[in-house]
Amino acid sequence: MARLLLLGPAREAAGIGNDEIDGNSVTEVLQEAVRRYGTGFEDVLRISQIWINGEPGESRTSVGPHDQIAVLPPISGGCN
Amino acid sequence: MARLLLLGPAREAAGIGNDEIDGNSVTEVLQEAVRRYGTGFEDVLRISQIWINGEPGESRTSVGPHDQIAVLPPISGGCN
């Protein structure tokens, strides 16, 4: 179980920005997320970074209900 | 004869900012200026640029009553 935070194109593809998903590791949570949100989300996930509790993380990391997994697609820059 | 413009330390050393001085060339005008203002001014003049009518000029240039000779000591920069 972990809290999922989806941003920008990942939020748009999933149709949701925050979710709670079962799973003991980042990999398990994201596999369930793909099942839930479909292939459009999977395409974005493939090119995204994963941050765990605010820092870049590894997909084999184990997670609990208080951990936040953020999906961060490529950015386009703040301005000009 | 020419109009003399003295700036910054040159004005301070001469005790005057604007003057009219006889002379047919820049050299003649500045020689007369040194006679008039003394050695303190001569010291500043030695390290100064001379501009004629707003542009860097040559001391042998001939001048008339409408020409401006400016004495510009080294600058210290506008700020920081």
Next chain:
Amino acid sequence: MESAPTLDWVSIASTPLSSAELTTWATRANCGAVVTFCGMVRDNSHDLEEIEALEYETDVELAERRIVDIIAEARIRWTNLGAIAIHHRMGRVELSESAVVIVVSAPHRGPAFEAAAFCIDAVKSCVPMWKRELWQGGSAWSEEGRAIMKVQEMPSLEPDPETSSARTQ
């Protein structure tokens, strides 16, 4: 951060930015230079001609943490800076409004320019922030996507040796 802090001021909010307020805030008696950068919504991008607004999406907590990292890194790379402010809008930002304002004060102008340029480069490269371009009747994510970088991986802005002596006076 609600009231203006002393040295570093980070904000991500949906209210308009005031570069004038930040410039005044950054003024310090020992600083001869204040450099202010406004990143504004302009009417065109790579492939669009008539942009009328941008919309920024972020997570405030994640983004502010990264901006704090950027300021810390700037203070490591330039050791004698005065105040640093980085404020970023989120949500819709109209044409010619500032989406981001960065202000750096320093005793001398060289470090103030360099640190301000570093900060906006780092904001564009290291902060989780997504931009939609809005035009009459449509919108799309901005296309120039790249992976978020770590602040410490930002390339250094080497001062040009030919001009750095003049610029560090």
Next chain:
Amino acid sequence: MESAPTLDWVSIASTPLSSAELTTWATRANCGAVVTFCGMVRDNSHDLEEIEALEYETDVELAERRIVDIIAEARIRWTNLGAIAIHHRMGRVELSESAVVIVVSAPHRGPAFEAAAFCIDAVKSCVPMWKRELWQGGSAWSEEGRAIMKVQEMPSLEPDPETSSARTQ
């Protein structure tokens, strides 16, 4: 120049400067970057610790001509700039007031930063302007004297190849 001109705004006057006014003035729909530099009176110089004001002496006509040259040269070196303002105080300027404000807008931030840095470097090197430092009970000409340069002789600010691609986006 009494009312705000369109592209280039040069002023030498004894009244306080408003960087906010110039930043707003420089905003253009096609410009994503506005860089504002404030050169402020600081409380110390090379050998003095408690400066309370500076006093600037110039000839307005000669100085404004040189500033016009600086802007022309900036537009040669960076061909895609928006607006450029260079305003300089003369007479007495108090601690933490701006003695000079430079604003450059451009479509992209790289040229805006570089041209603004060039302009202040050139103002310091090419404009006939003398500075007295004033402290409690005394004053003296600032000591760092050098000959006035021609604008065309200013060294170029080569962008660092490592970072210029990021900075010219």
